[in-house]
Amino acid sequence: MTQSVVILGGGTAGWMTASYLRAAFADSVDVTVVESRRIGTIGVGEATFSTVRHFFDYLGLSEADWMPECNGTYKLAVRLENWRAPGTYFYHPFERMRVVDGVPLTDWWQKVGEAGHFDRDCFLIPWLCDAKASPRYLDHRLFEQDFDETPDRPLYRTTLAEQNTQFPYAYHFDASLLADFLCRYAVRRGVHRIIDDVVDVRLDEQGWIEGLVTREHGELTADLYVDCSGFRSRLLGDALDEPFVSFKDALPNDRAVALRVPVDTAVQGIRPCTTATAQDAGWIWTIPLYDRVGTGYVYAGDYCEPEEAERVLRDFVGPAAADLEANHIRMRIGRSHRAWVNNCVGIGLAAGFVEPLQSTGIFLIQHAIEQLVRYFPGTNRDPVLRDTYNLSTARAIEGVREFLILHYRGAARADNDYWRDAKKGAVPHDMAVRLEQWQSKLPDNDTTYPYYHAFEPYSYVCMALGLGGIPLRYPPALDLVDTRAARAELTRVREQARKLVDTLPSQVEYLARLR
């Protein structure tokens, strides 16, 4: 029997959900998206996490299909500037750690590495970022050969559940172009699109949604309603009154101001990473797209006024910012107590958000959609499906929260009230224990947040080493063992990196070829 779903909202969350449900269930689920012409989308959200390739693969889309249409670029890392001290930077690459004699290379680096940069000594990707290189050769081969990209790959589609391969990159894209692209994709495959405002929500006596009342299209009814209405949370928060769990005690940034800056990428090149530059009351993102840069200052309203934040951002961008219109945004940081209530599931900003650092908004959307497919209710309304979904999505966002707290807690920077207070904010109890453990041994599987939230121990290691505010010691056992293999591996990283930088095309060159 055909099931029906109505999705409220046509932003990134709405169209990702619609296209994915269609790809998963085809004609077994009838999908309608209702979106307002009056209420805009958030207009930001242009950097992604390395898991996002599963999403496009699942939809059967190759990079050549969508990247040129969405001004897409590659993102191999996050470059964090000024978090330790002004003038410093380090990378958090999408590259798993090498292991030598059973010990992660970064642990070895603490003992035998030359004073310098753990990221460039232990990983290849920082070199590619500094060189503004493409991760692919002009014949499309990836710089790493661990990936099965041959045309006769098996027919099954991969999801976040298959984590044996860490993709060495994510993407940047223009969020509005991507929503348009996914809308066309979904509508071509039978998703119904209604442009209208939802002006009322009818509930039955048990609090289940009976219908969404629109201004011009009457009432829309479905078996399941997906709330993708953004920070408004029109169904989950508003109509169903589900409590909101704020993260503000630990993560105070609650505002942003954004600019879209045109650049001549042929002249400037395209660095294949997002840059997060620490500021007096937060940090500024720099996201290079094919034809422009997306940038914005994420800050705490308690420490900085919007006018001041806009001035800081314009100074940061320089003359290119002169005539550009700034987009000021209030952020609701935290999560809905339950993301799925009765016959309504919130996805995207409607369900929760943990500020843009490390680009997890779209990851959390992708994760929620995959969980929805896994626990899709069918006709029996089994509460176990709903409860398991709620557990899994809450755990993911709580894990992201913990990883982001580490950035402020672990940053050596403490030069004003904002950065000093960041060290005093709330820390979940288990995380406080982990922070102690990391001082004696860099984070590993046993000492990081235990549930799936995208970040693996090596990401925590990069932060602990790069941010510089946590006192770290190497494990004493490393004084008792032969270090030759580790030293040889550190040399090998440099040799491989040099060779890659010499042979890979620039990102501009590769993307121009893809068009």
Ligand code: FAD
């Ligand atoms: P929105 O884009 O707000 O869309 C809401 C939709 O609901 C719109 O279509 C609107 O018309 C519709 N709507 C609302 N009410 C009604 C109604 N009554 N009737 C009809 N339609 C209605 N994520 C990342 O992964 N990477 C990033 O780099 C990143 N940067 C960010 C920076 C900032 C400052 C912020 C705030 C977020 C960022 N995010 C990022 C998160 C990302 O932007 C969002 O997760 C993503 O855009 C999804 O938004 P959404 O679709 O949930 O909501």
